[in-house]
Amino acid sequence: MTKEGRGFLRKTKQREVILSVLRSTDTHPNADWIYEEVKQVLPNVSLGTIYRNLRILVESGEALELCYGSAASRFDGNPQNHYHFVCEKCENVYDLKVPVNDEVARRLSDVTGHLITDHRLEFYGICKDCKVYNDASTRHED
Amino acid sequence: MTKEGRGFLRKTKQREVILSVLRSTDTHPNADWIYEEVKQVLPNVSLGTIYRNLRILVESGEALELCYGSAASRFDGNPQNHYHFVCEKCENVYDLKVPVNDEVARRLSDVTGHLITDHRLEFYGICKDCKVYNDASTRHED
DNA sequence: ATTGACTGTAGTAATCATTATCATTCAATT
DNA sequence: AATTGAATGATAATGATTACTACAGTCAAT
Numbered sequence: 001m002t003k004e005g006r007g008f009l010r011k012t013k014q015r016e017v018i019l020s021v022l023r024s025t026d027t028h029p030n031a032d033w034i035y036e037e038v039k040q041v042l043p044n045v046s047l048g049t050i051y052r053n054l055r056i057l058v059e060s061g062e063a064l065e066l067c068y069g070s071a072a073s074r075f076d077g078n079p080q081n082h083y084h085f086v087c088e089k090c091e092n093v094y095d096l097k098v099p100v101n102d103e104v105a106r107r108l109s110d111v112t113g114h115l116i117t118d119h120r121l122e123f124y125g126i127c128k129d130c131k132v133y134n135d136a137s138t139r140h141e142d
Numbered sequence: 143m144t145k146e147g148r149g150f151l152r153k154t155k156q157r158e159v160i161l162s163v164l165r166s167t168d169t170h171p172n173a174d175w176i177y178e179e180v181k182q183v184l185p186n187v188s189l190g191t192i193y194r195n196l197r198i199l200v201e202s203g204e205a206l207e208l209c210y211g212s213a214a215s216r217f218d219g220n221p222q223n224h225y226h227f228v229c230e231k232c233e234n235v236y237d238l239k240v241p242v243n244d245e246v247a248r249r250l251s252d253v254t255g256h257l258i259t260d261h262r263l264e265f266y267g268i269c270k271d272c273k274v275y276n277d278a279s280t281r282h283e284d
Numbered sequence: 285a286t287t288g289a290c291t292g293t294a295g296t297a298a299t300c301a302t303t304a305t306c307a308t309t310c311a312a313t314t
Numbered sequence: 315a316a317t318t319g320a321a322t323g324a325t326a327a328t329g330a331t332t333a334c335t336a337c338a339g340t341c342a343a344t
Contacts, residue, residue, distance in 0.1 A: 010311050010320055031301080046323040051302060053321095067209045070331055072301060085256055096250065105265060108238065114227055116267040123247060124262070128255040152291055152340070173330080188294045193331060195292095212302055214330060 006059065015053045017041050022063055022077035028084075028093040030072040066093065066122075081118065087127035094127065148201065157195045159183050164205055164219035170226075170235040172214035208235065208264075223260065229269035236269065 021037045022029070029037075035050045054075055057063040064076040068086065074093060083096040109116045163179045164171070171179075177192045196217055199205040206218040210228065216235060225238040251258045 008312090008320075012311075012321060014322070044323070046325090048303080048324080049322060055303095065211065067211055069207065069209055070215065070301090073212065085250070085254065085258065087256070094254070094256070096254065098250065098253075108227070108240065108265060109267075111240075112227065112236070112238070113270040113273075114229070114236070114265075114267055115269075115273050116227065116265045118266040119264060120266070121263045122261060123250060123256075123258045124260040125251075125256055125258040127257075131255075131257050150291080154292060154339095156293075186294065188296090190295080190332080191293060197332095212330085 006056070009056070009060070014038070014042060014045055014049050015056065017045075018050060018053045019057060019062060019077065022057070022075055025077070026095060028066060028074040028076050030074050032072065034075065081120075083121045083123065085123040085125070085127070087130055088124055089126050089130035092127060096123070148198070151198070151202070156180070156184060156187055156191050157198065159187075160192060160195045161199060161204065161219065164199070164217055167219070168237060170208060170216040170218050172216050174214065176217065223262075225263045225265065227265040227267070227269070229272055230266055231268050231272035234269060238265070 017038050018034060021034055021041075027033075031047070031050050031054060034054070035045070035047050038045050038050065054063065054065075058065045058075070062077075062079050064079055064081075066074045066076060066084065068074070071091075078095075081100050083098060083100070085094045085096055086092075087094070105116045105119050108114075159180050160176060163176055169175075173189070173192050173196060176196070177187070177189050180187050180192065196205065196207075200207045200217070204219075204221050206221055206223075208216045208218060208226065210216070213233075220237075223242050225240060225242070227236045227238055228234075229236070247258045247261050250256075
């Protein structure tokens, strides 16, 4: 039982470029940013195509979608589960290089009776850079 | 250093009802559902008021906001950090009764140099009920 | 009680991200 | 090369959330 939920997928230039753009960065970009990048290779590409393919890539397990509040979704070209740290000041998303704990999910499957197949762990705070900036200034409000 | 970021907050009937509605359920409702409930007490309440106050409650640490994809945000009247399980079939969100691990965040703060103040852990899969339903049927597609 | 400054509200318009629609194009298969 | 159905580009539509505005309620100091 794979992550597929769709019949035949044709290989298209658009999806290929979208995936390569996504894999070329670790900034966890949103659809708009990807759109701008892809346009440099395929000037006629449509934003709808970006969204459609991102959805396909996420559903087929080739990318991850990260959702934060009412802001646009961000995407990650590394489909292996991993954890993130989000800076609430600069909104950067950092990959965390710590091992993923699948043990907890397995244990929780037993305890709860639910079939747990996945999990997401996100950390929040102020990143190293913004922290320095904050300490240096004496402002108390934004 | 509290979670406030706002001057004086006046106590209003609307915010009071919104919070009590939110605390009366464990279904992690969205703004629309809360709107309908609040309307039964305050028929003239506006959806904008719901959103405005939910934001205030989240910012002041009296509620949690849960974001899943492009769907509407869901809210949790229990402001203490805890973990959730989301059924990808019925979209129900279950509270998990396992202890929160703040140790990891503390350790990661040291390792990464970021100031980590919070974290969210969400599990995904098929819930107990939907699992039964799935097993009983022999369909392979939706 | 009367000001005045200010906060919150209802109602509505505007915004923004995302999805749907549809005629056309194109990749894959024959 | 012809066929076929998935994918595309262009654009419209949707849906969640936020912004705007005129008005009402609250508070504190006169």
